[in-house]
Amino acid sequence: MLMVLRSLARSGVPGMREWTVANVLAIAALLLFAGRGRIADVLSIDIANLLFLCAPALMHAGFQRHLDRPAPYGALAVLVAASTAALGVFHYVVDAMAVRVALSSLFHGIVCVAMAWGLRPWAQPGRARYPIRFAFGAALTLAAAHAVRALMYASHHDAQVTLFDASPVNLVCFALGTLALPGLTLGAVMMANAGLIGQARYAAEHDHLTGAWSRRAFFGRAERAHADAVRAGRTLSVLIFDVDHFKSINDTHGHAVGDRVLADLVARTAAVLRGDGCARLGGEEFAVLLPDSDADTAVCLADELRRTLERAAVAGPGGVAVRYTVSVGVGSLADGESLANLLQRADAALYAAKRGGRNRIADARLVDGERCKYATSGS
Template structure:
């Protein structure tokens, strides 16, 4: 068995292994996985066709059909994964023309180098498109490694395929048979197999990252309101307070509680109470800044950490939201449930731990409740000596 044949056998084994992994994710509802699985199956068919009849003049034309379909399927899988609109008609028409040209070359006895150039064109196009998607569409909040890996692999693969097409177009590739063991052909086949294997690994990494993102969201984000859960909020608040301490910037904490929430549940039912929580969270999320931290501490109690913000400024923002919400119905007017909230605001002083900051904001909240509810109260500024004690 020639060296290129051994390399193609390695690629075939990789396709089977990757298909097994992607098949296990069939019901995970990760966009693109089914297209990726189809691409691995089609690529395995193409490689199998080459290995089954290596000396047949029609082996390459027959293998080109599943190979081209595999390359388009993997690209469509990436488009689905990143939520990009597919380009079916144009790409399918171009692929059909390319396949027809390759088959004609074999039938008419045209130079085999032309087949290599034609196949290299679509290979370069697909890899450039995949690299561009991985580079431009990476979610800013996700680790960059998997997306960077796909970008590097796709870009390197495009360079290899472009170099192969140019070499054979200029007549430097020798015998254009994929299984012919010339040094240049072996090098190109080895690099192509490595590129495809790494790209297969990349799609598995992206699928894993999407599943990890879902699990992280389930563990950190409240499913009803979309606010951070208590543990996630406190963890991130501790980190931000630590950065604020090093930078010497003011941070304010707001603790908010819906007024008479138990009465809403008792009079209108828990569905109305949930609707009130959802509406409140939507108003808060839409009214605070993107860099503010919004979390649900439990029940009807929420918290907002406002970085680089003095207490008076944070209180003005929250009071504006309170005024806009006061008397409004949950979910606009559906159900007619009207509610208000009270809030306590405390500004962190140097050396103050988060627990003490929360205690002062909570005390300010109780003061707002005692004063009649539906108001925002700012805690007295703590003294450094009090914090140290």
């Protein structure tokens, strides 16, 4: 697990540092525990316990950071310090091995419960479900195992036991204890990989400047929407639009202002259409899919979008308000029509709107050569 974490060291995933240090501490603690009777007790008992207490605390902190929450370092430090002090009392004041095991298990159980609570799947919307469920299940299982071990040793606190007591229950609990960090780390790595895959998928499917869907993502979504519409006999419409005189905006106010215009357009389009936004087909050209929308509904939505954008403005040099408009082509799926033909008709309607004077919409149903029905800025 440590080597797997090392391979992700430069990924920038939140929590990776804490998970890595936790595994290093656990390895060191287990080696010190194994040296019991051959090295000094302060190393094989006190330092080993301290390191083994810090390991799950850091795992919990790493999970919290990974889930974009503040890591409770203060509370965990107090809990580790209190547990270390209690273990010291039952080593140097009253040498009671069973009590030390019970206290150590109690601490680990508390941390695992906190970990499981932070990882509860129903409180993680938008994240990959299986990695979260795996890590949650691992933390919950470990919490239960530590609870059993704490109760078992607490009920026999006067008995003379050893850390490597050969009873079946102790061996099971000890095995779970040594597998705790690898199990939790496996869940952490799965969560990290899911996050990295999600970031890569988002980057591939979205335009980095505006956050709009990419051209490739748009055509993939359009093909699925077209197949669904044909199979179920539903309606499907598409809007294709671009910014009027966009080159002039860039030449007059600079490319930074042009970029702000495109980002503003995408944000306002998502708000008007109350969907997941639009796709950037290239340059200043955009498209929006409208499943379950007939031609008349699509025309109304296109005009609402056009009106909204003609009232929009972005800040230019010196605080000057830079306004922009769009021309929109509207196409709706006809019986037996292919997706390519639908997009071609919508694109032809867009160019008809531009020929008609811009800041207009054109309905592909009514485009016939130069003849077109327009909705002007004053309509």
